[in-house]
Amino acid sequence: MAASEEARMGSAGTAKTTIRQPRPAIGLGHAIALYVGAVLGAGVLVLPGQVASLAGPASLLAWAFIGSLGLPLAMTFAALASRFPDAGGIVVFAGRAFGERAGGVAGWWYFTAVALGHVIVPLTGGYYVASALRIDQRFAYLFAGVILLLAVAANLAGLRVSGRVQLALAAGVSLLLLVTILVALPRVDPGDFTPFAPHGAVSIGRAAVVLFFAFAGWEAVAHLAGEFHDARRDLTRATAITVVTVLVLYSGVAFAVVVTGSYGSSTTDRVAVGSVLGAGFGISAATAAGVLAVVISAGTTNAFMAAISRLGYALARDQWFPRSMARLNTRGVPAVGVCATAGMGVAGLLTSYFARWGTEDLVSVPSTLILVTYLIGTAAGARLLSGRARVVAVVAFVLTAFVAPFAAAYVAVPVVVAVAALGYRRLASRRSIRHRSGRDRG
Structure with missing residues (x-):
């Protein structure tokens, strides 16, 4: 597929059009860096403190549980x-699993989600x-724009340049989180774990729901599979390595926050990781x-x-989408x-x-x-x-479906996006038919 120089421009009776495919440029190290960057998101800054406030030291069970659920999801994609x-x-x-319309709608869902993510993450x-x-805090929007x-x-410079940047960033993130864990170890006290579940067992389940979104990102690298030098070999290896890396770093940071008591209020929770790191090096948490x-x-x-x-x-x-978005530059x-x-x-x-609007509103x-x-991706699997x-x-689908009812308040969102996707496709098909009719008459 990746080596092909032809790509289908829809299936509504249109002729094949030659479109260059992106070039293979991703090896194992680059793949791991992309995965780590996609999954180890900004949530690591706020969620350890937030869920510790929600469930106490028992929040560590929620981290371990949701982290282990990431494995079937990641391996499926x-x-x-x-x-x-x-x-x-x-x-x-x-x-391929459910028909062209299902594929297009799913693409619109994910594209819209990540497009909004390009507001939330930089912000x-x-x-x-x-x-x-x-x-x-109004200057935060300016800094977000710079990021x-x-x-x-x-990315415009090409995946090779982007890959080197991503490797450096992934290494930096991993190192800083590892240091956060290490500076907390001398402060471990068994008393920090009592009471273990101050808010009851139900709070652990609530924490797990929040943490489901901390491990989102496994689908992102699938869009780059055609640019792997050896997708069959490196994708699975990169996924396995990243699952272990992310689980260790997330759980370790959560442990560091709990044992240092860097949680308990919304103000503290927002800079919990910074508090641990700052205390270890004698600098401010901010x-x-x-x-x-x-x-x-x-x-x-x-x-x-x-x-x-x-x-x-x-x-x-x-x-x-508009055909212009399928154009590739010289790289x-x-x-x-x-x-x-x-x-x-x-x-x-x-x-x-x-x-x-802040990130909490979006x-x-x-x-x-x-x-x-x-849900649709695991069902396709x-x-x-x-x-x-x-x-x-199947396991990944069942576990994802278990979380779905907790998003019921926002069920209208995917419905609206699906209607927009199908409406756009219908208009595009009509324009294509009129264009062919005019060409035939000419």
């Missing part, structure tokens, strides 16, 4: 991407920078958290920019897709600034869209895969 290495990712998986970093500099534009520049936030936000934005621009390319190739990068995604992020930041929408994307991979996909 890795198996699908290995079998169908295409820039479309979820579009191809859902389309999280911006908040921490503004806090570290002790300036008005977003840096990711755009790296400064430590600011450095960590910039590295994490930049890494996540860079990874998702690479993934979502490839999804835009595939949607345009298959007539779900094999879907430059129009990168710029369009960045434009949506900038527009979102400006809208949020003037509407005075996060439920992309979270719900990611959830339904995972259960239908398309075989043997042990199918069993893993």
